[in-house]
Amino acid sequence: MSTPGNVWKGLTRAPALLCLLCLLQISFQTEGVTITIPHLVINATVDENATLSMDYSCQGSPTIQWKYVSDWYTTNITVWEPHMYENTTGAYQDRLNLYENGSIQILHVQISDAGFYVVTVTEDSGTSKEGIMVLKVHEKIFEDLHVVSIAVTFLVFISGFIMILMWLLNKAVEKHLKQKWSLTLQESSDIEVIELQPL
Incomplete structure (x- = not known):
């Protein structure tokens, strides 16, 4: 049978445990990178502009990288840190718009642009997360x-x-x-x- 002292000790531990769980949850939410991709498949017609939409959240200043992946090769499209620097591959130099939320827009898409696009968001601590989208280009x-x-x-x-x-x-x-x-x-x-x- 529990004594009043044991009950009191249990009650004092409960708020401390609850506070500890809240702190752990907050720290888990604030650490790491999250990527939100509203549309996994994007359809476009030849010569249209295709927007690969995404959003991210992370601590600090992220580095965002986009790659094109096909069955035969991988092409780096762009790497940038918002408000800091941008490095876009020559083939995409005049065909790309970058947005602060990490999205990109490919101008005047062609059939050869169809395929998988991988976005990687890396925060200062080195934690990163990837997202994948498929671009389908129609005649x-x-x-x-x-x-x-x-x-x-x-x-x-x-x-x-x-x-x-x-x-x-x-x-x-x-x-x-x-x-x-x-x-x-x-x-x-x-x-x-x-x-x-x-x-």
């Missing part, structure tokens, strides 16, 4: 339809022109045959008239 459908519609319009125009030309030729042939037929009839009637004249 412009409306350009194909535009070419097809022009081709169909051209073919309809040509076929209409040919039909009118054939109709005109048919009328010309009919007129020619009628003239020939009437000349033949006139010649045959002239022959008959000549034959019927008395000697």
